[in-house]
Structure formats: C-alpha cells, structure tokens
Amino acid sequence: MAIIFDKQTSTFYLEGKSYTYAFFINGRGYAEHLYFGNKIGRDPLFFSRLCDGAKSFAAYTSDKNGKSYSYNSLKAEITFFGNSDYREPTVCVEAENGDRLTELLYSSHTILKEKPQISAMPSLDGGETLVLTLEDKIGGLAADLYYTVYEDTDVIARRIVYRNIGQKKLKLDRAYSFCLPIVGHDYDVLTLRGSWARERTPQYTPVHIGVCSIDSKRSSSSAVLNPFMALCEKGTTENHGEVFGVSLVYSSSFVLKAEAVENGVLNILGGINDFGFSWTLDVGCELESPEAVIAYSAEGLGGMSRAFHDAFRDHLINKRFVKKSRPVVINNWEGTYFNFDNEKLKAIASAVANTGIDTFVLDDGWFGKRNDDRSGLGDWFVNTEKLEGGLKAIIDHVHSLGMRFGLWFEPEMISEDSEIFRAHPDYAIGVPGRERCYSRYQYMMDITRPDVRDYIVESVTRVLRENEIDYVKWDYNRNVTEFYSLSLPADRQGEFSHRYALGLYELCERIVEANPKVFFEGCSGGGSRFDPAMLKYFSQIWTSDDSDAEERTRIQYGTSIVYPLSSMSCHVSVTPNHQTGREAPMKTRADIAHLGATGYELDTSAFNDEDRVLVKAQIDEYKEMESLVLEGDLYRLLNPFDGEFFAFMLVSKDKSRAEMTIYRRMGRPNESILPVKPLGLDSKKQYYVPELGVIVSGSTLMNVGIIPKLPKEDFVSYKLHFEEK
Numbered sequence: 134m135a136i137i138f139d140k141q142t143s144t145f146y147l148e149g150k151s152y153t154y155a156f157f158i159n160g161r162g163y164a165e166h167l168y169f170g171n172k173i174g175r176d177p178l179f180f181s182r183l184c185d186g187a188k189s190f191a192a193y194t195s196d197k198n199g200k201s202y203s204y205n206s207l208k209a210e211i212t213f214f215g216n217s218d219y220r221e222p223t224v225c226v227e228a229e230n231g232d233r234l235t236e237l238l239y240s241s242h243t244i245l246k247e248k249p250q251i252s253a254m255p256s257l258d259g260g261e262t263l264v265l266t267l268e269d270k271i272g273g274l275a276a277d278l279y280y281t282v283y284e285d286t287d288v289i290a291r292r293i294v295y296r297n298i299g300q301k302k303l304k305l306d307r308a309y310s311f312c313l314p315i316v317g318h319d320y321d322v323l324t325l326r327g328s329w330a331r332e333r334t335p336q337y338t339p340v341h342i343g344v345c346s347i348d349s350k351r352s353s354s355s356a357v358l359n360p361f362m363a364l365c366e367k368g369t370t371e372n373h374g375e376v377f378g379v380s381l382v383y384s385s386s387f388v389l390k391a392e393a394v395e396n397g398v399l400n401i402l403g404g405i406n407d408f409g410f411s412w413t414l415d416v417g418c419e420l421e422s423p424e425a426v427i428a429y430s431a432e433g434l435g436g437m438s439r440a441f442h443d444a445f446r447d448h449l450i451n452k453r454f455v456k457k458s459r460p461v462v463i464n465n466w467e468g469t470y471f472n473f474d475n476e477k478l479k480a481i482a483s484a485v486a487n488t489g490i491d492t493f494v495l496d497d498g499w500f501g502k503r504n505d506d507r508s509g510l511g512d513w514f515v516n517t518e519k520l521e522g523g524l525k526a527i528i529d530h531v532h533s534l535g536m537r538f539g540l541w542f543e544p545e546m547i548s549e550d551s552e553i554f555r556a557h558p559d560y561a562i563g564v565p566g567r568e569r570c571y572s573r574y575q576y577m578m579d580i581t582r583p584d585v586r587d588y589i590v591e592s593v594t595r596v597l598r599e600n601e602i603d604y605v606k607w608d609y610n611r612n613v614t615e616f617y618s619l620s621l622p623a624d625r626q627g628e629f630s631h632r633y634a635l636g637l638y639e640l641c642e643r644i645v646e647a648n649p650k651v652f653f654e655g656c657s658g659g660g661s662r663f664d665p666a667m668l669k670y671f672s673q674i675w676t677s678d679d680s681d682a683e684e685r686t687r688i689q690y691g692t693s694i695v696y697p698l699s700s701m702s703c704h705v706s707v708t709p710n711h712q713t714g715r716e717a718p719m720k721t722r723a724d725i726a727h728l729g730a731t732g733y734e735l736d737t738s739a740f741n742d743e744d745r746v747l748v749k750a751q752i753d754e755y756k757e758m759e760s761l762v763l764e765g766d767l768y769r770l771l772n773p774f775d776g777e778f779f780a781f782m783l784v785s786k787d788k789s790r791a792e793m794t795i796y797r798r799m800g801r802p803n804e805s806i807l808p809v810k811p812l813g814l815d816s817k818k819q820y821y822v823p824e825l826g827v828i829v830s831g832s833t834l835m836n837v838g839i840i841p842k843l844p845k846e847d848f849v850s851y852k853l854h855f856e857e858k
C-alpha cells in the first residue's frame with residue numbers, strides 16, 4: 134500500500150518510488166503539510182512543524198480545545214483567502230452576497246486503488262489515489278484534493294475538484310490545481326522560456342520574498358513559457374541536489390507561482406490562469422482543475438527529468454504507440470513548401486523507397502484553394518486543381534512503394550478566404566463590432582461551441598474515412614486574440630479560455646481516439662504547444678520549425694528537461710539550413726535528429742544512389758538504437774548552453790546497452806578535449822565499447838571518461854556504444 138492513514142495522529146503518508154509525502158489534519162480541521170522528500174519511516178512528524186499555535190502579530194483561529202492556529206504560518210495543503218491567510222490563495226470564490234472569505238476544513242477522505250480519470254481532460258492513468266474532501270459549509274464550497282502516487286516513478290499527481298454544496302450560485306475567480314509547501318528559500322526557480330524556432334531554453338531565477346510567476350494568457354500553453362516550473366536547491370547540478378518539478382497537464386492559459394513567505398516557507402501553486410478567468414458554479418455543479426504532475430528528485434535535474442519521462446511514457450502517452458517503433462517519415466514541407474503537384478510528391482517518395490523511410494507525410498497545401506498561407510483553412514477537401522486524381526493518386530503511389538501515408542491538418546483554424554468562412558463567418562472567434570487580429574492570415578475556430586466542433590470532426594473524419602491515411606500531423610499556427618464566444622452569456626465570458634481547452638480535448642477524443650489505427654503527431658508552428666496534455670493524444674510533437682542541428686542541440690536539450698526523447702519529432706533537413714543558413718555535415722544532422730522520433734524533411738527527389746545508401750545506413754543505425762530512445766533513461770552529460778559541447782547518454786533500463794552522442798559546435802586549433810564521463814551504467818558490469826575496441830567495467834568508464842575523437846571541422850558529432858559482455 135502506498136497511501137496510509139494513521140488514525141491516531143490523523144496523518145496521511147503517501148509513498149512514491151523513493152519519496153514520502155505527509156500531511157495531517159490539525160485540531161481545527163485544516164490539512165497541514167508535514168513533509169515531502171526522500172522516503173522516510175511512517176513516524177510522527179509533529180516535531181517538524183514550523184509553528185504550533187499563534188505567532189506574534191498574527192491573526193488566529195482556535196479549535197474546540199482553545200488551541201490557536203495562525204493559518205498564515207502553517208504549511209498548507211491548500212491556501213485560501215481569509216481566516217488569517219495572506220498568502221497566494223489556491224482558490225478564490227465569491228458568494229452572491231459578495232463574501233470572498235473561505236475556510237476549507239476536513240470533511241472526509243477515501244483511498245482508491247486506482248485513480249478515476251478526469252472526465253473532460255487528459256491526465257495520468259493508474260496509481261493509488263487519496264481523495265481528501267475539505268468543505269467550507271458557510272460559503273457552500275467543497276474542494277476534493279486528489280493525490281495519486283506511483284510505485285514505479287517519483288511523481289505525485291495532484292488536482293482539485295471544486296463543488297458548489299450550498300444553496301446559491303458561486304463565482305470562482307481562481308481555481309488552481311494544487312499548492313505545495315517546501316521548507317526554505319535557498320532555491321532557484323527553473324522555467325523553460327522561448328519563442329518560435331527557439332523553444333524551451335532553461336532559465337533560472339533566484340527565489341525572493343514575494344512571488345515568482347510564469348503564465349500564458351493565449352488560450353494555449355505556448356513556446357514563450359512552458360507549463361513547467363522546478364524549484365532547485367541552490368547548487369543543483371545535473372546529478373546532485375534536491376529538485377521539485379511541476380508539469381501541468383494542460384494546454385490553455387496557465388499560471389505557475391513560487392511564493393516565498395516571510396516564515397521561510399516556499400509555496401508552489403498554479404493551474405488555470407486566473408487572469409481574465411471566472412467560472413460560475415451553479416448549485417450542485419463542479420469544476421475540475423487540470424492535473425499537476427509533481428516530480429521529486431534527490432539526484433539533481435537529471436533525476437527529475439527521468440521521473441517525468443517515466444511518468445509520461447508509462448501513464449500518459451497513448452499506450453498503442455508510446456513504446457512501439459515509430460514511423461520514419463519523409464515530410465515534404467521544407468522540400469516543397471506550397472509548391473508541389475502529384476508528380477513532385479511521387480518523386481520525393483519514390484526516391485527514398487527501400488531506405489527504411491516508411492511513411493510519406495503530405496504537409497500543408499493539399500486542400501481547399503490553398504496555394505499559400507492566405508486561404509483554405511477549414512475547407513478540408515482536396516485541391517484537385519493541384520493534385521490531379523485527388524489524394525487517391527498520391528496515396529496509391531505511396532502504398533505501392535510499401536510506405537504509409539500521412540496528411541497535415543490544422544483543425545482549429547479558419548481562413549477568411551475559405552468556403553466555410555463565407556458560409557459561417559460566425560465560426561471564427563471574434564467580438565461583435567471589433568476587428569479580429571490576423572495571425573499568419575488566419576482566424577481561429579470557436580471550438581468552445583459544439584456546432585463548430587461537430588463541423589471540424591465531420592470534415593476531418595470524412596477525409597480519414599474516405600482515404601487510407603495512416604498518420605496525421607495536427608498543426609496549430611496561431612493563438613487566440615479575441616477571448617470571446619458568441620455562445621456564452623456576458624457573465625460567463627471569463628470561462629472562454631478553459632472552455633477552449635475542453636473543446637480541444639473533446640476534438641481530440643472524437644478525432645484521435647476514434648481513429649485508433651492512425652498515428653497522430655502534434656505541431657504548433659514548431660513546438661509552441663508542447664505540453665503533457667497534447668502528448669496524451671499526440672505520441673510525438675514536432676519540436677521546432679528550426680531544424681538546424683546546432684540549434685536543435687539546445688532546443689532538444691531544453692525540451693528533455695521535462696519531455697521524453699520519444700515525444701520529440703526531429704527531422705534531418707537540407708544544408709544550408711533554411712532557418713539559419715548554416716551548413717552542417719549529414720552525419721551531424723542525422724545524429725542529432727536520431728535523439729528523438731526521427732524523420733527526414735527535404736527534397737529527396739534530387740537524391741542520387743550515394744545519398745540513398747547513406748540514408749539507409751543512417752536509418753539502420755537508428756533502428757538499432759530506437760529502443761533506447763523509446764524506453765531508455767536519459768543522462769545529459771554536456772550542456773550546450775554552457776559551452777561548445779553537447780552530449781546525451783541513453784541507457785537501457787536493465788543497463789545492458791547504452792549509447793552516447795557527443796557534439797561540438799566550433800573547432801579550435803590546438804584544442805584540449807577533456808574526457809566525457811558516461812553516466813547511468815552499472816559500475817559492476819563489463820561493457821564492450823566497439824569504437825574504443827575495449828571491454829572495461831562501468832565503474833572504469835564512468836570514472837575515467839572517454840576522450841571523443843572529433844574531426845577538424847565545425848558542427849561535428851561522435852557516437853559511442855556500450856554493450857554488456
């Protein structure tokens with residue numbers, strides 16, 4: 134049993150693979166946090182409370198024995214406004230009489246063998262679950278706090294369901310998913326910032342008294358700030374230090390905060406962004422908050438990443454695909470952009486038949502009247518002027534080569550110049566009387582509306598039904614600018630962004646889940662909506678429109694902080710690179726693209742026999758290591774943000790196989806190249822390293838290190854293999 138309730142002390146002990154999470158119900162009925170860290174015994178922990186009673190200059194309440202509690206000074210499982218709590222509230226609610234105070238006290242709890250799924254949102258599956266119900270009887274609000282623990286990975290999944298148990302309407306102005314108190318302020322906040330083509334760069338901010346906050350107000354998780362935050366003990370490295378990481382399973386406007394309180398406690402909290410948010414909770418109704426996955430690591434950043442990777446691969450991403458060999462695609466986008474016809478597409482596919490590339494993906498431009506990015510979105514029927522013989526001609530050709538066929542859609546979008554917009558201008562999000570913002574010459578479908586969702590499902594599904602399509606790339610190339618739905622009354626417009634997420638998940642259920650044989654890849658102008666909720670539906674996501682190998686070392690490094698390599702779609706593209714103009718050897722481009730779900734994206738119709746042999750050899754090599762990408766443990770050895778080198782090590786779970794990829798940006802004359810020390814091997818096992826021609830112990834390899842043999846060139850890579858002997 135991983136969740137234990139000790140009646141005598143009213144203490145809950147929640148145990149993950151190597152952590153303990155403990156809290157108790159105090160005399161007033163308040164859920165008071167005790168501990169989260171390395172696994173400990175189920176001992177009484179009251180001696181560890183920072184405050185036991187009222188503090189000077191603090192307001193307090195009392196229990197029935199007259200014992201006083203200053204809420205503001207206690208470590209809380211949930212913070213709320215009122216009753217002496219001045220910290221960032223987890224929930225803000227307003228009653229009809231304007232009362233905004235809240236006091237949530239213990240009501241009951243249940244321990245479930247298996248977590249119930251959130252009905253309308255993606256979340257981790259399985260795991261023993263505690264449901265702790267707190268109630269504010271005066272205010273008429275109940276909060277069910279869900280805690281799910283896993284024996285096989287160091288994450289705890291948390292969320293809160295808010296219920297109206299009173300007789301009158303309530304208005305929620307904030308409804309976060311969790312609150313987690315940590316003791317001490319000696320932490321740095323790690324977040325992942327970015328923009329188009331520069332996704333997920335790690336950034337550190339020292340904790341200070343007050344609030345450190347990141348958010349999105351775009352109705353999308355966005356490339357600017359990923360819905361992730363970690364608190365890293367000062368001095369944390371890849372392999373040492375205590376780290377608490379939070380990843381929100383959510384794709385709309387979010388917020389994550391770390392509030393350092395004056396008594397030395399650090400509260401991490403967040404969920405749906407409360408900026409512009411309000412939610413009317415009618416009598417008897419509830420609002421589910423999205424799930425927050427909290428990882429614990431006593432082994433630095435690497436330990437946190439591995440905990441997230443295991444949790445997402447084992448409990449979130451589609452089980453039909455997550456650990457299965459991935460399609461190796463040839464995608465035509467960078468090869469042709471909008472400029473193609475059937476003959477061109479056939480030539481691209483034919484050129485790589487029998488190389489191991491097994492899927493041809495036809496990207497943007499096959500539908501409506503779309504010959505550039507100004508028209509056609511929403512008209513999901515084939516452009517027969519461009520593709521003579523319709524999709525069938527190219528699909529039959531691809532299948533005759535023994536390859537599968539993939540197709541691009543952007544289901545949430547609508548072009549002004551489209552048949553669907555001319556027929557239903559109201560399908561586009563907008564505020565009556567206001568001009569809509571354009572972005573990439575397109576508008577967005579109001580998927581908070583059931584009729585709009587029906588149109589999308591029917592038009593996309595028709596294409597899937599009428600054609601043999603094995604793979605779909607689901608793109609999303611702009612963010613909401615007019616946060617308004619014609620279908621919502623004035624007092625419910627604050628629900629728009631969350632309803633957008635709910636609409637999106639319903640679309641995914643009806644299109645992705647209803648087509649179980651089709652492999653879905655996510656995309657968002659590159660990797661602008663790379664979040665765990667999207668990974669539930671899309672087993673891999675196009676990581677960035679920047680396909681330059683040098684840039685990709687940084688983008689893939691940053692992305693791997695939270696997301697497993699198998700979730701990152703990575704393509705070999707042409708040199709000089711279209712985004713940077715940089716030239717890099719084919720080997721480097723492949724070695725970096727192999728650190729993910731690999732594929733190719735260039736005009737292969739110009740390939741000669743030598744190119745084909747090279748691509749085949751690359752794919753053979755990739756297939757050899759694919760199980761490490763899909764299931765292995767990642768050890769980041771060298772950080773490309775810190776110097777000229779990048780190195781990743783992938784180790785099989787049983788530590789019998791491993792592969793190291795080392796990359797150097799600029800070469801220097803008379804350079805001293807220092808040994809790179811492998812990590813994650815079994816120190817007692819003997820390993821054969823073919824590149825060195827030696828058999829040595831894991832201990833020797835990890836302590837002595839290996840000097841990479843890099844050629845005199847820029848942007849070069851080197852690989853090493855380790856096989857147990």
Ligand code: GLA
Nearest residue numbers: 466496497656657658659678
């Ligand atoms: C986005 C994607 C690209 C490509 C184009 C097509 O930018 O990231 O890979 O699909 O859209 O318009």
